[in-house]
Amino acid sequence: MSIIYSRLGEVALRHEYFKDGVARDLVLWPSEETSRIFQNGKIIFRQFQGGMILLYRAEEDETTPISPLTQPVSFYFFFQPKNPADFLQISDLDDGSNLYSSGKLPFFFNVPANASSDESSPENLSYDLLDGLRAxxxxxxxxxxxxxxxxxxxxxxxxxxxxxxxxxxxxxxxxxxxxxxxxxxxxxxxxxxxxxxxxxxxxxxxxxxxxxxxxxxxxxxxGNEPASPLGLIRLEYVNAPSNLYGSKEHYRLTIPSQKSRWTYLIVNGNQKVDLLSKTLEIEDVDADLPPPYSTYQFDQVGDSPSTDIKINNRETVVFRSQVEIPFFETPKLSLRLVENPGSKVLVADLPNPSRAAPTKKIGADLNTEIYVFI
CATH class of the missing domain: 2.60.40 (Immunoglobulin-like)
Structure with a gap:
């Protein structure tokens, strides 16, 4: 007698930071009670790079389950990045005005009425930010x-x-x-x-x-979960519409990329630029504009040189982007520092923020500082 397993559902893990869109280095596991449900229902959980899949043991027709589960039923899965600090740096886990902080629990969940068996058009999991986990x-x-x-x-x-x-x-x-x-x-x-x-x-x-x-x-x-996961996934199956068995359901979990206003601190390191007679500007001359980037404008913050900020006791000019710019694996090119009058290019490609650079709140926006010595 053959042992047959059919596909029950699949979740694709996506992250907007990465060029190929595939989330990296996330470890997933079912909750304690979900593991027992899987054992009773002859369901196998498997994780792969960029997602997870559920398989159920089926009859010879490859559709009828050997050990059918009673609906409604919910499956819970936890996830934890291998490097939480890196993950949090590039991920936007806020839920509107509900801001993510340590102890809160990002929660992704399906809506049974929105189920999709079309691999090219999976159901996008909804998002909520819970207040945490409790025994x-x-x-x-x-x-x-x-x-x-x-x-x-x-x-x-x-x-x-x-x-x-x-x-x-x-x-x-x-x-x-x-x-x-x-x-x-x-x-x-x-x-x-x-x-x-x-x-x-x-x-x-x-x-x-x-x-x-x-x-x-x-x-x-x-629930009884001894670990400290970063996030939670729920797949819920109800009586109507009944999507547990039969066509494989496709889901997509997308983690938005963090965004911040880029703040450049231009330091007159060799003191060869006369900041009293010259004007510095940041120009965006990138003609390619690959997604998710746009053309960005930068405003000078305060005086030139700044009367409030000196780096290493050197004159400093501060520029800040007018809007938040997404963190992305591929750097933003062709942001150049120009000296006027004369349109002299001092830096042809200003650096992007380091992935490890700290962000801080200024008003309602996150800001990331980039230090440039000229």
Whole structure:
């Protein structure tokens, strides 16, 4: 008897930083409970360069599963870059105004209604930034201002499924919207206990006594995962539309490239440029403009020379791009430093920011500094 495995689904991992678009050096693994589901459902997980694939053991018709799973069912996978510092430097993990920071959990997920069996047009996984990971039992201790006389505790799985927040002294489930009061110091202390519940995405909310207003809310992935992954992937399969077996589903996870405004600090190192009688400019004369680059304008910041900044006690002129420029594997060419009057080219190709260069916030934008000595 032949052992037949058919393809269930495939996820292509993409990163906008790389010229070929393929994400590099990401390690993926299924969660603890997903691994058990795979074992029961005779499903094999395999990672390859630039993606992962799921295979299920099938009957001779290559379609009917030997050990079919009951839907709805969700598969969770964690991912971790081999070099987290490099990965974070080139990746934009913000979710709108929800900014990525250490402890938060990037979360990519499919929408079953958007499933695609077309390899040339895969479903693009949606993105959310969770508040982190938690074990199935964890405590909180926090202070709310103004101090509420009491709060009601609300827990939801996947936003809609009502979940008991814990157990009473007899081990019985606490009711939904269980009410507690702060202690004498105004601190709210509570231990959430979801042991016995399925791993997944849970939202924990403290509401006012009248159950009209959210006072505090966090969304975590909850499960028994000892590692500290950087991100999470969920593939969800529902009864309608039913996409678990049959045609192979194609998904694409795309990580946006980090962008920053380039700030050039031009240092008059040999002091041969008269910055009082001469004017420096940065010109973008790149006629090729391969994606994702555009033509960029740079503004002088402050005086020439700067009255606020000196590098190595040398006169310095600062320029900053008008817009953010994406980090990209192929450097941006033909940014040149010009001395006027006379249009004398001092530097024909200004350097791009180092991949390891730190970024810092200036106003609402990220900035990357590049030092150029002339």
């Amino acid at each position: 199935k039992a964890f405590g909180i201790e926090l202070t709310l201002e103004p101090f509420p006389p009491s709060v009601r505790i609300k827990v939801r799985k996947d936003l809609t499924q009502v979940v008991s927040p814990g157990k009473d002294e007899n081990g019985l489930p606490l009711p939904d919207l269980f009410e507690i009061a702060p202690d004498d110091q105004g601190k709210i202390r509570f231990t959430f206990d979801l042991r016995g519940k399925a791993e997944g995405i849970y939202t924990f909310t403290l509401r006012d006594a009248g159950n009209t207003t959210d006072l505090w809310s966090k969304t975590y992935w909850v």
